[in-house]
Amino acid sequence: xxxxxxxxxxxxGITAIDDVSFNIQKGEIFGFLGPNGAGKTTTIKILTTLLRxxxxxxxxxxxxxxxxxNKVRENIGIVFQEPALDDRLTGKENLDFHARLYGMNxxxxxxxxSEVLELVGLTQRxxxxxxxxxxxxxxxxxxxxxxxxxxxxxxLDEPTLGLDVQTRRKIWDYILRVKDTENMTIxxxxxxxxxxxxVCERIAIIDAGKILKxxxxxxxxxxxxxxxxxxxxxxKIKNISGVKQIKKNGERxxxxxxxxxxxxxxxxxxxxxxxxxxxxxxxxxxxxxxVQMTGKSIREEKPQKMRARIPRGHGR
Amino acid sequence: xxxxxxxxxxxxxxxxxxMIRAKGRLxxxxxxxLFFMVAFGLGLRGVGGSQLNFILPGIIxxxxxxxxxxxxxxxIWDREFGFLKxxxxxxxxxVSVIIGRxxxxxxxxIVQSIWLGFIAIIxxxxxxxxxxxxxxxxxxxxxxxxxxxxxxxxSIIDDFENFQIVxxxxxMPMTFLSTAFISVEFAPSWLALIVKxxxxxxxxxxxxxxxxxxxxxxxxxxxxxxxVCAALSIIASAWFFERIEI
Ligand SMILES: Nc1ncnc2c1ncn2[C@@H]1O[C@H](COP(=O)(O)OP(=O)(O)O)[C@@H](O)[C@H]1O
Ligand SMILES: [Mg+2]
Numbered sequence: 001x002x003x004x005x006x007x008x009x010x011x012x013g014i015t016a017i018d019d020v021s022f023n024i025q026k027g028e029i030f031g032f033l034g035p036n037g038a039g040k041t042t043t044i045k046i047l048t049t050l051l052r053x054x055x056x057x058x059x060x061x062x063x064x065x066x067x068x069x070n071k072v073r074e075n076i077g078i079v080f081q082e083p084a085l086d087d088r089l090t091g092k093e094n095l096d097f098h099a100r101l102y103g104m105n106x107x108x109x110x111x112x113x114s115e116v117l118e119l120v121g122l123t124q125r126x127x128x129x130x131x132x133x134x135x136x137x138x139x140x141x142x143x144x145x146x147x148x149x150x151x152x153x154x155x156l157d158e159p160t161l162g163l164d165v166q167t168r169r170k171i172w173d174y175i176l177r178v179k180d181t182e183n184m185t186i187x188x189x190x191x192x193x194x195x196x197x198x199v200c201e202r203i204a205i206i207d208a209g210k211i212l213k214x215x216x217x218x219x220x221x222x223x224x225x226x227x228x229x230x231x232x233x234x235x236k237i238k239n240i241s242g243v244k245q246i247k248k249n250g251e252r253x254x255x256x257x258x259x260x261x262x263x264x265x266x267x268x269x270x271x272x273x274x275x276x277x278x279x280x281x282x283x284x285x286x287x288x289x290x291v292q293m294t295g296k297s298i299r300e301e302k303p304q305k306m307r308a309r310i311p312r313g314h315g316r
Numbered sequence: 317x318x319x320x321x322x323x324x325x326x327x328x329x330x331x332x333x334x335m336i337r338a339k340g341r342l343x344x345x346x347x348x349x350l351f352f353m354v355a356f357g358l359g360l361r362g363v364g365g366s367q368l369n370f371i372l373p374g375i376i377x378x379x380x381x382x383x384x385x386x387x388x389x390x391x392i393w394d395r396e397f398g399f400l401k402x403x404x405x406x407x408x409x410x411v412s413v414i415i416g417r418x419x420x421x422x423x424x425x426i427v428q429s430i431w432l433g434f435i436a437i438i439x440x441x442x443x444x445x446x447x448x449x450x451x452x453x454x455x456x457x458x459x460x461x462x463x464x465x466x467x468x469x470x471s472i473i474d475d476f477e478n479f480q481i482v483x484x485x486x487x488m489p490m491t492f493l494s495t496a497f498i499s500v501e502f503a504p505s506w507l508a509l510i511v512k513x514x515x516x517x518x519x520x521x522x523x524x525x526x527x528x529x530x531x532x533x534x535x536x537x538x539x540x541x542x543x544v545c546a547a548l549s550i551i552a553s554a555w556f557f558e559r560i561e562i
Contacts (some may be wrong), residue, residue: 051562085402087397088333088337097326100325101403101406102406
């Protein structure tokens with residue numbers, strides 16, 4: 001996948017993404033990490049041909065999204081951020097609907113439907129109406145549907161948003177298992193740090209419509225911060241050489257150290273000059289990198305609500 | 317190609333399944349027009365057969381137009397509940413999606429109209445059995461025009477309130493200011509002109525011509541006007557649907 005200078009300005013004049021460029025290798029899991037409103041969904045909508053970019057180009061699964069959108073559509077699978085199931089159909093009917101749109105014949109449909117249902121553990125509930133499914137089950141069904149036609153590129157927009165920890169873990173298990181067996185390229189978005197860190201081979205940090213940095217977790221952490229010293233003290237800590245950033249973190253103060261090798265030196269200096277109540281040394285995480293780059297925490301925002309607005313006064 | 321035919325079929329199939337499962341709404345489309353038929357039918361009983369023959373096909377046509385336009389609500393529903401995305405990213409032509417949707421709405425309308433036709437016969441309308449097939453063709457064309465209008469507005473509009481406004485200020489007048497309830501022979505000339513400018517008038521007149529022998533226009537003209545307008549409305553709806561961005 002090659003994305004070059006993608007830009008999208010919505011009708012109201014909001015520029016959701018600006019000059020977004022990146023490449024994804026075949027078979028790679030690539031993550032988009034950023035807070036709500038960063039432009040992750042907009043990027044995915046453009047790459048999946050739901051939205052036309054204002055400017056820029058992209059090649060997805062080997063085809064140009066603007067010139068050859070039908071070929072792109074044939075080769076991609078998507079799990080949208082918001083539910084996209086027909087809840088008045090059963091799980092199996094949703095899958096069958098999908099399979100027909102992707103031109104699968106009867107035998108293929110039958111086989112593949114039972115395969116993907118098995119994979120996401122929904123075989124037992126295949127014939128229940130989707131409206132009787134829990135949020136996690138719906139998510140798993142959507143994942144199964146995204147995999148039905150064996151796409152070469154899979155898009156996952158916040159696949160675990162709003163789910164409990166257990167279900168989240170389960171869904172990632174499925175995704176990783178599938179990735180291994182079917183050798184897909186995966187582009188996913190998330191604002192859960194741990195997920196991004198654990199699952200993605202490379203990550204793009206995106207904020208306010210711009211990509212700030214792309215790299216492996218190690219690279220991202222390595223280039224901007226090495227270790228973090230969490231210090232509890234009554235004193236006010238002044239600048240120490242080697243400390244890249246000092247920020248308040250509740251009762252404590254976090255000192256971000258850029259070069260790991262300087263950690264010992266800085267700890268000594270702290271011990272000598274301040275009255276330290278508590279000191280905790282840890283390796284910097286993506287969260288720290290994120291704060292470092294954007295000046296804000298990714299966790300500040302609450303998750304968006306899952307369901308679309310339900311209109312009043314209309315029976316279905 | 318195969319995929320696009322599947323797409324027409326599966327869109328139609330989904331609408332059928334949903335209709336059958338939504339028992340309440342199904343009952344509504346079948347029962348609600350009965351009130352009109354009973355009110356008009358019994359109310360006009362004293363007036364004689366010719367009035368009934370005029371008014372009952374009119375009520376069937378009105379119900380058909382109303383239920384066909386509802387196809388547009390389906391698009392808005394799918395947009396609201398996200399399912400539209402599933403359809404829009406599929407590798408099928410959007411025209412095939414529109415045709416499938418239209419076929420679903422038209423099927424529903426045909427079922428409703430046949431049922432109302434039976435009631436009309438029971439109530440004393442004199443229907444020419446030989447004319448039923450051509451009348452059905454006119455019904456389908458009338459329904460197609462209404463479906464095309466509904467789907468066009470459903471693709472442009474993204475909320476229910478605005479769709480209701482369209483129903484009230486465009487569809488309702490088009491239904492009532494047509495040959496459904498107005499006879500061009502007896503209406504004042506300005507009103508007759510409005511009726512003649514309304515494409516629905518020709519579909520309804522064609523139906524009435526074959527069902528009861530009491531048409532006002534030449535049936536060939538009826539067929540020409542309603543066919544062209546039905547085709548244009550479907551083309552328009554495909555055009556608007558093609559341009560949906562989410
Ligand atoms: N349909 C739309 N019309 C106008 N603005 C939009 C639309 N969709 C998203 N936006 C705006 O674009 C920006 C990026 O949104 P989005 O891509 O959904 O971000 P993310 O998925 O990272 O949370 C936000 O400021 C959002 O308000
Ligand atoms: Mg999003």
